[in-house]
Amino acid sequence: MASNRLAQFREFGKKIVAVGRNYKAHAEELGNKVPEKPIIFTKPTTSYLSQGHPIKFPPGCTDLHHEVELGIVVGKKGYQIPEEKAKEYIGGYFVALDMTARDLQLEAKKNGHPWTLSKGWDTSTPAGEFIEKDKITNPQNLQIWLKVNGEMRQNGNTADMIFSISYLISFISKYMTLEEGDVILTGTPSGVGGLKGGDVIEAGIGDVSKIKFSVDSS
Numbered sequence: 001m002a003s004n005r006l007a008q009f010r011e012f013g014k015k016i017v018a019v020g021r022n023y024k025a026h027a028e029e030l031g032n033k034v035p036e037k038p039i040i041f042t043k044p045t046t047s048y049l050s051q052g053h054p055i056k057f058p059p060g061c062t063d064l065h066h067e068v069e070l071g072i073v074v075g076k077k078g079y080q081i082p083e084e085k086a087k088e089y090i091g092g093y094f095v096a097l098d099m100t101a102r103d104l105q106l107e108a109k110k111n112g113h114p115w116t117l118s119k120g121w122d123t124s125t126p127a128g129e130f131i132e133k134d135k136i137t138n139p140q141n142l143q144i145w146l147k148v149n150g151e152m153r154q155n156g157n158t159a160d161m162i163f164s165i166s167y168l169i170s171f172i173s174k175y176m177t178l179e180e181g182d183v184i185l186t187g188t189p190s191g192v193g194g195l196k197g198g199d200v201i202e203a204g205i206g207d208v209s210k211i212k213f214s215v216d217s218s
């Protein structure tokens with residue numbers, strides 16, 4: 001892909017496609033069944049947040065959770081991409097947070113309603129810088145970690161994804177065209193938890209890329 005900066009993939013990005021419960025330990029920690037096929041939802045691109053800006057609590061939320069995820073940036077347009085060709089469609093990577101208003105999500109789950117507001121308010125997708133595809137030789141063997149105020153809360157490995165990145169690209173594109181600049185959030189490992197105003201989140205993919213965000217204290 002032509003661009004190598006966050007601002008550019010935001011500009012190109014038509015959509016954010018996210019995967020839920022893609023790590024067994026995370027599905028289980030929230031009392032959910034391990035999925036037999038990928039759970040897919042979308043987030044609006046207005047939810048992107050770049051570093052230097054605070055994460056805000058959405059209205060009505062008192063249980064704001066962190067979820068660190070490996071983000072895939074789609075490098076070229078494709079529809080019904082075969083799994084064995086999926087790697088060709090990866091343009092790069094980034095560290096992402098799929099911030100979740102867990103109380104609003106729980107209420108939606110109980111009522112069988114969509115997760116859109118609990119995952120899609122402004123500032124709910126903090127994102128790091130674009131990582132060139134070539135910088136990562138094996139995206140299925142990366143440490144993915146998150147600290148709150150210096151304390152390790154999430155420390156997983158992308159080897160533990162239930163559905164691989166190639167499988168996800170193939171699965172999602174069976175239904176919707178993926179375009180250059182679209183992103184896929186590949187799900188969070190275990191250790192999600194609550195935050196309060198003033199908390200500082202640091203997260204990363206091994207030592208390849210690191211992000212830092214604070215939670216709005218106003």
Ligand SMILES: O=C([O-])CC(=O)C(=O)O
Nearest residue numbers: 019020021022067187188
């Ligand atoms: O809210 C959830 O637990 C689903 C999700 O986004 C994830 O597993 O990354």
Ligand SMILES: [Mg+2]
Nearest residue numbers: 067098187188
């Ligand atoms: Mg998530």
